[in-house]
Amino acid sequence: MTGLETFVTHTLHGIQYGFVLFLIASGLTIVLGILDVLNLAHGELFALGAYVGFTIIGYLTGLVAPPTTLSTQLVFLGVVLLGAALTAAILVPVGVFLETTFFKPIYGRDEVYQIVLTFALLLIIKDVNKLIWGPSPLRLQDAYGGINSIPVLSRVGLTYPTYNVVIIVIGLVTVAGLFWFFNRTKTGRIIRATAINREMATAIGVNTGRTFTLVFALGAFFAGFAGALALPPRFASLDMGANPLVLSFVVIVIGGLGSLRGAFVAALLVGVLSRWAIWQYPPAELAAPFAIMAIVLLVRPEGLFGTWGEMG
């Protein structure tokens, strides 16, 4: 492999990682921006997505023909993506349940109780995953290999997993969809209005209670979607929620608190820079995102796009 090829491969890996991070962080940042709750259980929703995805995608891919020819390969890809979408859909009622049962009664309380509550949910969801899927890590071996057998970048002479290309494309579509949702649709604008001024939104007739539930469900949706998409190349394990959660925090801090655009830029930044760090100096893998965060905090304490609660 030439130097340029290595560079491109690592950068692509970084971009792919950045998109997954953005999917997780976007849910966390809208919940933080609108509900004013730091949801520590968000990482576990991601893990739950991976586990549900394991069951659903595993079941669905068992129904279709193994990916050998181009047409079966495309069907296979479609089925995997369908499974991921279904997983995300299943996470919606879960999110609604969590919000209405646990979060609703606690909005007016001291924030320490909110943090302890989400920490409690983190522990409980982790053990629910353990109860249903068992303590040992699970892997969807076939899905990753099956999609990678579709030649995409190998046509231009680059060895890069097709699945990651798929993730980048889906990430782009999701980002575009999210910005369209928040800027162009009525519901999206209502959510933004609630984020900017909750009382004023109530005064002009917005049902803030319902908006809160919707936002939390949206966060759960994207966490679950990210979990299902992140599953094929890796294992679903009980502790898989911790790292994305903390990295999402890093992304939110770098991007600017409550800014979706900031989260997007920061996720790609963290993804690509930490990938380069791993390539150049492997021990820096874990610490690289935090180093970026510390620098941003020193230079721009409000983050790259600090808008303090305004979305967009």
Next chain:
Amino acid sequence: MSNRSLPGLVSRDGETRVRVTKGLELTKRQSMLALVGLLVVFAIPDIATVTPSLQLTVVHQGLLFGLAAVGLNLLLRHTRLVSFGHAAFFGTGAYTAAVLAAKFDVASFSLLLIAAMVVATLVAAIVGYLSLRHTGLYFSLLTLAFGQLLYALVQGQSFFGSSDGLPVRPGAARQPLIFGLALDSEAYAVILYYLTVIILVVSLVVMWRLVNSPFGNALDAIGQDRTRAQFIGIPVQRYVWIAFVISGVYGGVAGALYAMVQQHVRPGPVLYFLRSGDILFMAILGGFQTLLGPLVGGVLLVFLQDVGRDVTAYFDALTGVALLIIVFGLPRGLVGSLRAGGLLAAATRDFRENPAVVGEWISAAVTGIVEATRNWLRDVQSILGVR
């Protein structure tokens, strides 16, 4: 009133009180409770030799995490800042002791402790400087991120022994020397325990003095309303920063002692962010509006976790359910709720007067669950747009 500088008896409002330090005077009942509490704590090594279910190291660990939680509580109770990265300072203390012992063969107990205090002060100063620029949830988020940064650093460097950690077995005796004495391992454990108790009592008295000083009052004012505190001339940023450093030092001391008790330090148990959650939970469990609550919470949680791990594989979920009960049912914590007027005190009184009240509680719980399910179904329908 005759004895001003030494602890002794004083008379206030016609009541005799035990004077511990300036301003800290206990009523008869309080001093009895304190005495009994101290006696129990002192008797633990003896009790532990009789019953196998109570282990000295477990109580010892509980006291140490409790000490860290007492430190965290300075921020939580007075400045209303929720630090979710307190394991960072506990871990800093533990790793300072471990690095000095493993890499530089420092065996002196006091040296290890002092070094841990110094390094914890430095780390807390830096982390505090960076994270105290924000308040509220963003402060919690930043402390958590910095805690994980330390975890990542330790985990990634072979100097710190990566995930295997470092042994704390310096010198020829293969353990730290307390006042230069080479003790056998049992005597070492017991003497270290008593030293911990002494350090603990001193730390609690210092903390009491601190929160009842003008500085502590200023922190309360900051916690109630930052802007107002700023306007009446309190240097908010500097005071909060000092409080953060002090609370970090408490964690550092506890961590160093932990390293010497366990004689081995690994990043998972001391630096991981779930540990920060545990420390915060200890404060809430015991009652963060009290001085002793976090300590009680610490001992209780470590003990329950030790017992619970043997009983069920789903111990985390049990902890979670306990947290939910605390959040929704006993927001003042165990110590806070036992006080007159607390929920727990009221519940025990109701129960004593009429044991049938349990039936009411159960029916209330069932109604609550039914109500919650109905709400959930309605909200799912409303979100999905189905009518």
